Amino acid sequence: MLALLGENGAGKSxxxxxxxxxxxxxxxxxxxxxxxxxxxxxxxxxxxxxxVVHQHFMLVSSxxxxxxxxxGIVARAPIAPDRSRYAASAVRSFLIAHEFDVPVERIVGDxxxxxxxxxxVLKTLYWGGQILVLDEPTATLTPDQADDLFARLRSLAxxxxxxxxxxxxxxxxxxxxxxxxxxxxxxxxxxxxxxDLTAERLAEAxxxxxxxxxxxxxxxxxxxxxxKVSGLCVKDDYGHQAIRDVDIALRRGEVLGxxxxxxxxxxxxxxxxxxxRRPTAGAIQLQDVDVTTSPIHVRQSLGMRDIPPxxxxxxxxxxxxxxxxxxxxxxxxxxxxxxxxxxxAKRGAAAAITEFDIRTPNADTTCGRLSGGNQQKVVxxxxxxxxxxxxxxxxxxxxxxxxxxxxxxxxxxxxRARGAAILLISSDLDEVAALADRIAVxxxxxxxDTMVNRNVDRNRLGRLMTGAEA
Amino acid sequence: xxxxxxxxxxxxAVPLRTILWYFSAPVAATTIALVLGAIIIAALGANPLAAxxxxxxxxxxxxxxxxxxxxxxxPLVFAGLAVAVPRRSGLFNIGAEGQLxxxxxxxxxxxxxxxxxxxxxxxAIVAGALWAGLxxxxxxxxxxxxxxxxxxxxxxxxxxVLLAVQGPLGKQxxxxxxTGALPADSLLPFVIPDxxxxxxxxLAGLALLISWWLLFRTTIGYRMRAVGLNPVAAxxxxxxxxxxxxxxxxxxxxWAGLxxxxxxxxVQNQLAQDWSSGWGYTGIVVAFLGGSHPGGIALVALFxxxxxxxxxxxxxxxxxxxxxxxxxxxxxxxxxxxxxxxRSLPSTRRRRLAx
Numbered sequence: 001m002l003a004l005l006g007e008n009g010a011g012k013s014x015x016x017x018x019x020x021x022x023x024x025x026x027x028x029x030x031x032x033x034x035x036x037x038x039x040x041x042x043x044x045x046x047x048x049x050x051x052v053v054h055q056h057f058m059l060v061s062s063x064x065x066x067x068x069x070x071x072g073i074v075a076r077a078p079i080a081p082d083r084s085r086y087a088a089s090a091v092r093s094f095l096i097a098h099e100f101d102v103p104v105e106r107i108v109g110d111x112x113x114x115x116x117x118x119x120x121v122l123k124t125l126y127w128g129g130q131i132l133v134l135d136e137p138t139a140t141l142t143p144d145q146a147d148d149l150f151a152r153l154r155s156l157a158x159x160x161x162x163x164x165x166x167x168x169x170x171x172x173x174x175x176x177x178x179x180x181x182x183x184x185x186x187x188x189x190x191x192x193x194x195x196d197l198t199a200e201r202l203a204e205a206x207x208x209x210x211x212x213x214x215x216x217x218x219x220x221x222x223x224x225x226x227x228k229v230s231g232l233c234v235k236d237d238y239g240h241q242a243i244r245d246v247d248i249a250l251r252r253g254e255v256l257g258x259x260x261x262x263x264x265x266x267x268x269x270x271x272x273x274x275x276x277r278r279p280t281a282g283a284i285q286l287q288d289v290d291v292t293t294s295p296i297h298v299r300q301s302l303g304m305r306d307i308p309p310x311x312x313x314x315x316x317x318x319x320x321x322x323x324x325x326x327x328x329x330x331x332x333x334x335x336x337x338x339x340x341x342x343x344x345a346k347r348g349a350a351a352a353i354t355e356f357d358i359r360t361p362n363a364d365t366t367c368g369r370l371s372g373g374n375q376q377k378v379v380x381x382x383x384x385x386x387x388x389x390x391x392x393x394x395x396x397x398x399x400x401x402x403x404x405x406x407x408x409x410x411x412x413x414x415x416r417a418r419g420a421a422i423l424l425i426s427s428d429l430d431e432v433a434a435l436a437d438r439i440a441v442x443x444x445x446x447x448x449d450t451m452v453n454r455n456v457d458r459n460r461l462g463r464l465m466t467g468a469e470a
Numbered sequence: 471x472x473x474x475x476x477x478x479x480x481x482x483a484v485p486l487r488t489i490l491w492y493f494s495a496p497v498a499a500t501t502i503a504l505v506l507g508a509i510i511i512a513a514l515g516a517n518p519l520a521a522x523x524x525x526x527x528x529x530x531x532x533x534x535x536x537x538x539x540x541x542x543x544x545p546l547v548f549a550g551l552a553v554a555v556p557r558r559s560g561l562f563n564i565g566a567e568g569q570l571x572x573x574x575x576x577x578x579x580x581x582x583x584x585x586x587x588x589x590x591x592x593x594a595i596v597a598g599a600l601w602a603g604l605x606x607x608x609x610x611x612x613x614x615x616x617x618x619x620x621x622x623x624x625x626x627x628x629x630x631v632l633l634a635v636q637g638p639l640g641k642q643x644x645x646x647x648x649t650g651a652l653p654a655d656s657l658l659p660f661v662i663p664d665x666x667x668x669x670x671x672x673l674a675g676l677a678l679l680i681s682w683w684l685l686f687r688t689t690i691g692y693r694m695r696a697v698g699l700n701p702v703a704a705x706x707x708x709x710x711x712x713x714x715x716x717x718x719x720x721x722x723x724x725w726a727g728l729x730x731x732x733x734x735x736x737v738q739n740q741l742a743q744d745w746s747s748g749w750g751y752t753g754i755v756v757a758f759l760g761g762s763h764p765g766g767i768a769l770v771a772l773f774x775x776x777x778x779x780x781x782x783x784x785x786x787x788x789x790x791x792x793x794x795x796x797x798x799x800x801x802x803x804x805x806x807x808x809x810x811x812x813r814s815l816p817s818t819r820r821r822r823l824a825x
Contacts, residue, residue: 276706297708308706317700328696333689334708340687 001157003173003194004166006183007206007262007427012166013055015183016135020052021045032131046072051129053120055136061109065119066091068108072127091126098122113238114145118152125156132156133164138172139263142240150176168206168262170199170466182206199466200459203261207429222437223252226421227273227304227390232282234265234272242268244445246282248423252389255412255422257436257453261465262427265445267309270394270425274306275299286390297335303389305329307379307396309425311372315379318368322360323349325367326382348385356381357407373404380411391415394425409435429461443467495809496759496766496802500773503801510797511790521790528783529776535783537665541737543775544674545570548729549753550760550767551681552598552722556606556616557762558685559694559718560701565605565620566726567750568627569598573727574734575631578649578741579639581656581734590656591673591731598727599720601627606719610712616719624750635743648742658736670732677725682764684721694718726750755803774799 006012017023019030021039029036032048039045045052059068069091074081084090092104100122102115111119117137124132132153138146154176157163165177173180174194182190182205190197190205227250234243242265250256260266271277273284275296284292286302308314316325326349327333333340349363358377360370367375376396383391393412397405412435416422426432432439433453440450441464448464462468508518529539552566573594580590605623608614632647634640641650658668685691693714696704705711729749734741756774760766777799781792 274706295708295710296706297710300708306706313700314702314706317696317703319699320696324692328703328707331708333692335710336689338689340689340692342687 001153001163001165001177003177003180004164004183005168005170005173005180005202005206007168010183011186012183013135016052016133016166019045019050019133043075046127046129049128049130051124051127051132053124053132053134053137055139057116057120059108059116059120059123061107063108064104065102065106065108066104068119069123069126072123085126094126095122098125114141114148117141117145117149121152131162131164133166135166136168137165138167138169146172170202170261173202174199199468200462203462203465206261207427222254223419225249226252226287227423228285229273230283232269232272232284233280234268234277235280236268242445243272246447248440248447250390250421250423252419252421253416254437255416255424255435257432257439258423258425258442259429259432259439259461259465260427260442264442266394266425266442270306270392273392273423274304297331300329301331305383305386305388305391307383307391307393309394309398311375311379316367316375319366321364321366322353322358322370322378323363325378326352329382329386352381352385373400376400376404376408380408384411384415387418388415388420391420391422392425393422395427396424397428397431441465492761496761496770496806499759499802499805499809502805503798506801507794507798510794514790516788516790521784521788524784524787525777525780527780529780533665535779537667539775539779540667540671542778543771544671545729545733545749546752546756546771546774547674547767548677548725548732549749550756550771551677551764552726552729552750553753553757554760554762554764554767555681555685555694555725556718556722557757558698559715560698561606561609561616561715561719563602563620563719563722564617564754565602565623565750566722566753567746567748568620568624569601569723569726570730570750571627571631571746572601573598573730574741574745575634575730576727577731577734578652579634581652582639582649585653585655587656587658587735590735591728594727594731595724596727598723598725598730600723602719602723602726603716606716610715631741632743635741639741646743649740651740652735656735657739658732668732668736670736673728673732677728678764678768681725685764690714690717726753752799755799759802759806
């Protein structure tokens with residue numbers, strides 16, 4: 001059993017999709033059992049004995065267990081399916097042999113999530129999978145269900161199946177797998193046997209531990225509390241508790257760095273703070289106003305801004321021009337009814353392009369044509385020109401090159417110097433260490449410790465991030 | 471410095487190509503449709519060039535033909551806008567036909583009761599907007615697919631019109647269900663009397679200008695376009711996505727209602743059973759071929775107006791049945807869909823690969 005680790009965007013899913021025949025590699029070769037193969041479709045993958053269990057179930061939820069199992073058998077048959085495997089009795093005995101004791105007539109959508117996950121695995125096995133690739137198989141499972149899944153995977157491995165588990169949960173890699181590969185920025189950052197590795201080494205490889213660039217961060221007294229969060233609880237899309245009893249007091253003129261391995265509730269926290277997700281308990285106070293359930297525009301008018309983690313999906317409208325994107329959060333545009341002041345908008349855009357050094361042919365170019373770094377500068381220009389009092393920056397340098405990253409860092413520190421209260425959410429430990437006044441560590445939806453960013457023990461930080469020390 | 475210069479010239483050349491692309495696809499689709507139409511005409515034993523010539527002469531060669539072309543263009547402009555405005559905010563208004571039918575009904579009812587076209591026009595705007603707004607409300611706040619709801623509402627609206635002309639608004643003793651001639655005071659005045667071009671044509675032109683201004687020169691239009699292109703980012707920016715969607719349906723429905731009113735009060739001067747020749751549906755095609763842009767809609771509506779107005783002359787002089795017209799009308803859409811998907815396929819693959 002091999003664990004493939006890495007943060008979001010490290011290239012795990014891309015690799016899985018190449019193996020599954022969804023993407024094609026530009027260069028390089030794949031080989032199965034020593035023979036070089038070309039996998040150009042899901043059907044090719046199945047033919048070579050590769051079974052992929054995707055993060056989102058690939059089951060037809062309105063069909064029965066039996067029909068879902070038969071699907072791949074039918075798909076592979078040019079005319080009539082192989083009766084010995086298609087027959088209901090064959091499916092039934094296969095499922096019984098794998099201790100899946102659910103009537104095959106049950107509709108899949110009615111089954112609990114844990115059983116659906118097991119059915120996914122069994123389905124790929126039944127279709128002839130020898131090599132199983134599971135993309136974040138425990139994302140929707142409770143810890144008990146996850147343990148059960150790994151026990152079953154272990155027994156499959158003993159029977160000679162090769163199993164790859166893609167995850168960003170370190171414990172799963174260390175406890176349940178034999179070997180570990182860590183991806184970072186699309187390259188292999190670490191590879192080794194699970195028994196020789198520690199959670200800290202993995203965390204270091206995942207988030208990076210390069211030399212810190214010295215940034216001109218001046219010490220200064222933090223101002224009044226601009227954002228106060230107390231007892232916040234938030235659920236994720238699957239209804240699981242993503243955030244538990246989080247308290248934050250964010251002061252003006254400080255950067256609070258939220259460190260943690262991806263998937264420990266950072267996204268849900270940011271969404272709740274910005275107003276995109278409703279908390280189940282607790283309170284959020286912005287400039288002494290209770291905004292716990294207020295919509296986004298109310299928070300904006302109180303001076304809150306957000307740099308979303310994914311600029312292309314939620315930060316920008318890629319078919320809008322640079323100037324149109326630069327005014328996207330302008331209150332008049334989002335709420336009021338009036339004439340569009342084109343001249344003013346273009347003047348503002350020209351100034352922003354110069355000030356933020358946005359490399360674009362002109363203000364009319366659509367943002368989709370810009371490079372990632374320049375797209376992020378557009379987001380940054382829009383957000384910072386609003387002179388926010390509270391700024392939530394989620395993974396603000398993800399996917400950017402060194403120069404663009406440095407630029408973003410400088411801009412954030414300038415905003416801090418102007419008195420903005422900044423919550424920096426990043427899975428890049430170097431970034432947090434370079435920018436933050438205080439560091440809060442998130443693990444499994446809770447802030448496990450908050451410390452002043454001075455002479456911080458990196459090893460201790462790693463242990464906190466992985467839950468090895470509370 | 472040099473590299474920056476060359477880079478910017480290379481990049482700025484791209485949008486021009488994009489603009490050409492925008493025009494090339496509908497133009498190419500229409501051309502292919504005309505060529506295929508010619509092949510069909512030849513197969514029917516007529517000379518395609520002569521047929522097309524007769525079509526053009528019939529539509530543009532005489533004062534009467536020109537007037538007919540203009541009058542036939544107006545409802546297509548309205549209907550095209552009725553589909554295009556919601557389209558800009560990401561909604562597909564298949565219901566322009568129903569909204570138009572109700573607009574016609576309200577205009578006729580107002581004409582009978584008030585002897586005043588202004589009341590009819592306003593009433594039709596409100597009726598169309600409310601009918602579309604119902605589907606918009608269901609979509610925006612309750613997630614009901616607007617394609618399905620507007621199709622269903624079309625049937626309901628057509629049923630209501632039938633009920634009205636067979637019942638309360640129907641003329642006693644008529645051989646088919648109709649309101650009979652509407653009072654002369656309630657009809658739209660002519661703006662060009664000697665060509666019998668009614669005021670609705672001017673309103674259609676105004677509607678084009680207003681729609682363009684709304685979409686590209688007001689904050690609400692900006693919001694509509696933002697929601698249409700990326701609802702997630704729009705929501706993230708503080709825009710109320712549901713109310714913007716609802717607004718765009720109101721505007722679209724208003725244009726459709728006006729289309730019906732102008733047709734009833736400007737051309738037909740009565741409301742009869744089966745009075746609409748499906749402008750609402752043609753409007754979908756017009757909006758689509760016109761790129762949901764008022765300028766494009768004007769061009770496409772005019773093109774369709776020409777082939778509609780010239781059809782009878784073509785049939786009269788060359789014997790080619792006018793039934794060829796719907797074929798030429800429909801085919802461009804088929805090819806445009808083909809072009810658009812063919813064009814977007816490699817680039818989406820590329821984009822997916824780049825993620």
